[in-house]
Amino acid sequence: MAQFLDDISVTDYQKTSIIEARKNRVIENLTTAFPATSDLPFSRAVLMGSAAKGTIIRPIDDVDVLAVFSNVNNAWSKYQYDSQSFLYRIRKAYDGLSTAQVGARGQAVRIFFQSGGHVDVAPVFSHGNDVYGLPKGDGGWINTSPTVANSWFTKRHAELGYNLSPLVRLLKKWNGAHSKRLRSFHLETMAAHVFSTLGSNRQSGLTSFFEWAPNHIDVSDPGGQSGSLSGYLSWTARQEVIQSFRTAADRAAKARAAEADGDHEEAKRLWRIILGSTFPN
Incomplete structure (x- = not known):
């Protein structure tokens, strides 16, 4: 059982070469597409899901990343009643790459890699106290606290x-x-x-x-x-x-x-x- 557990667990090399690398790729892409001067500035990315908990198994299929956008330029007021436009705008930043809208309510953007696997990017606005607004898929929003x-x-x-x-x-x-x-x-x-x-x-x-x-x-x-x-x-x-x-x-x-x-x-x-x-x- 110990050997089997070792075989299905990600290695330290995979944690850096695949998981952290894919998170960093998200940061690079979104920072370029949504700089501080943008009306929708990208703030930070947080590794979520199984990769963050240490429960991810091999072969590595998906990595979940929470992409937090700033309301410094009052972007929330623009998308408060239209989360679909917000999500579409994030997806558009990945034009030219293979993407899909995914999630139980269509609230994330999935980026596929030629080497296999994908990253699910969940774009959110921070409401404070570790509560985030996540696109619901029907134009509305749902609150989520994945970091909690x-x-x-x-x-x-x-x-x-x-x-x-x-x-x-x-x-x-x-x-x-x-x-x-x-x-x-x-x-x-x-x-x-x-x-x-x-x-x-x-x-x-x-x-x-x-x-x-x-x-x-x-x-x-x-x-x-x-x-x-x-x-x-x-x-x-x-x-x-x-x-x-x-x-x-x-x-x-x-x-x-x-x-x-x-x-x-x-x-x-x-x-x-x-x-x-x-x-x-």
């Missing part, structure tokens, strides 16, 4: 002996191997809620999560803005998620029993079903 959510996760990671992020990386492999029914942010937040204590035994942590997770599906946005994170699940999808947890819990318990009996081949077989075909057999 990130800080909360970082605190939970420390409280759990720095064992939370590694476990979440394994859970993402499970999720990806079984229809990817759960959104990444939802899964991360569930894992942070499930445990009061968490050791470094990954097999034990996974088994406990699968057993307890059905009671923690309805977690709230730790940023305090989006309410319940399970709202995207239909009744049918919710039942499928619960059944997936139960099936994984059963297999994980059997894998641990097999390992205790010295049947390492059977244990590996079961973990491979749980965590996907890249798990060593």
Whole structure:
């Protein structure tokens, strides 16, 4: 399990050559397109999502960047009732590159790289107190506090002996191997809620999560803005998620029993079903 976890975790080189490099590319592009003299000056970029939490897994697919724009020239008043024009203007800055409008409500700009993978740039205005206005997709805005959510996760990671992020990386492999029914942010937040204590035994942590997770599906946005994170699940999808947890819990318990009996081949077989075909057999 330790080798598998190492294999799916990003290296220090990838953190700088891919993740930080792509964030810096966003900063360069937006600083050029929206300088301090612009009516819509770019302020700063903040790494968000899995890359910021240390839960991103290989191969690196997407990197999330929060792009904060300044209201120093009263730009907010221009776009207050028309977030679509704001988003389109940011996307236009990437003319000539392969882009797409993405997100649950079409509130981000996705920039694709020829080398593979992409960056999702979420352009926002700061409303103060770590609350940001994000385009809603219908011309309106939604409030979001991703930096607050990130800080909360970082605190939970420390409280759990720095064992939370590694476990979440394994859970993402499970999720990806079984229809990817759960959104990444939802899964991360569930894992942070499930445990009061968490050791470094990954097999034990996974088994406990699968057993307890059905009671923690309805977690709230730790940023305090989006309410319940399970709202995207239909009744049918919710039942499928619960059944997936139960099936994984059963297999994980059997894998641990097999390992205790010295049947390492059977244990590996079961973990491979749980965590996907890249798990060593």
